[in-house]
Amino acid sequence: MQAAAREYQVIVWGATGFTGRLACEHLARYGRSDLKWAIAGRSRARLEEAKQSVERLSGVSMKVRAGGDPDCCERIDAWRARIDARVGDIQPVPRLQHVPVVIADATDRASLAAMTQQTKVLLSLAGPYALVGTEVVAAAVGTGTHYCDM
Ligand SMILES: NC(=O)c1ccc[n+]([C@@H]2O[C@H](COP(=O)([O-])OP(=O)(O)OC[C@H]3O[C@@H](n4cnc5c(N)ncnc54)[C@H](OP(=O)(O)O)[C@@H]3O)[C@@H](O)[C@H]2O)c1
Numbered sequence: 430m431q432a433a434a435r436e437y438q439v440i441v442w443g444a445t446g447f448t449g450r451l452a453c454e455h456l457a458r459y460g461r462s463d464l465k466w467a468i469a470g471r472s473r474a475r476l477e478e479a480k481q482s483v484e485r486l487s488g489v490s491m492k493v494r495a496g497g498d499p500d501c502c503e504r505i506d507a508w509r510a511r512i513d514a515r516v517g518d519i520q521p522v523p524r525l526q527h528v529p530v531v532i533a534d535a536t537d538r539a540s541l542a543a544m545t546q547q548t549k550v551l552l553s554l555a556g557p558y559a560l561v562g563t564e565v566v567a568a569a570v571g572t573g574t575h576y577c578d579m
Contacts, residue, residue, distance in 0.1 A: 437529075446556065453479065458523045459512060468531070480525040553565055
């Protein structure tokens with residue numbers, strides 16, 4: 430399928446995870462309003478919960494919400510503040526309820542192919558990559574989809 434004919438410009442796969450939620454927050458806050466994007470993962474219920482938590486936690490300091498590595502949290506807070514200062518707070522409370530959900534499990538090749546052929550770019554944040562990262566790369570290659578991970 431021609432990339433231009435695809436339904437989405439970006440799909441965030443692994444949207445229920447730590448980095449997946451951050452990516453969704455970023456796209457919802459700073460992405461163009463006409464960006465066609467979707468979130469993906471293996472559980473519809475967890476994806477719907479992730480949408481709600483991203484809306485609830487957006488704007489809350491990473492130091493408060495994550496309780497993880499303090500240096501990493503401070504860097505994320507500083508990065509977000511720098512972006513806000515440059516572009517203004519386009520969407521202080523990101524709305525994700527309208528964002529479509531795509532179901533794709535790393536253990537189900539057909540679901541990976543079905544996901545990758547719907548989008549121009551796949552942002553792969555499902556992990557660990559050593560366990561779930563190989564088949565999705567093959568699916569992206571097979572469907573001619575741009576692929577990006579961390
Ligand atoms: N966190 C970091 O700072 C960091 C830095 C560099 C690289 N990375 C790498 O980035 C990746 C994501 O990291 P993370 O910290 O965001 O991980 P995480 O919070 O543990 O999230 C893992 C994600 O992978 C999904 N997943 C697991 N098995 C799956 C399967 N069979 N099919 C589809 N989805 C599946 C999970 O979905 P469910 O909700 O359904 O379980 C969840 O969305 C990892 O490979 C990690 O090594 C992370």
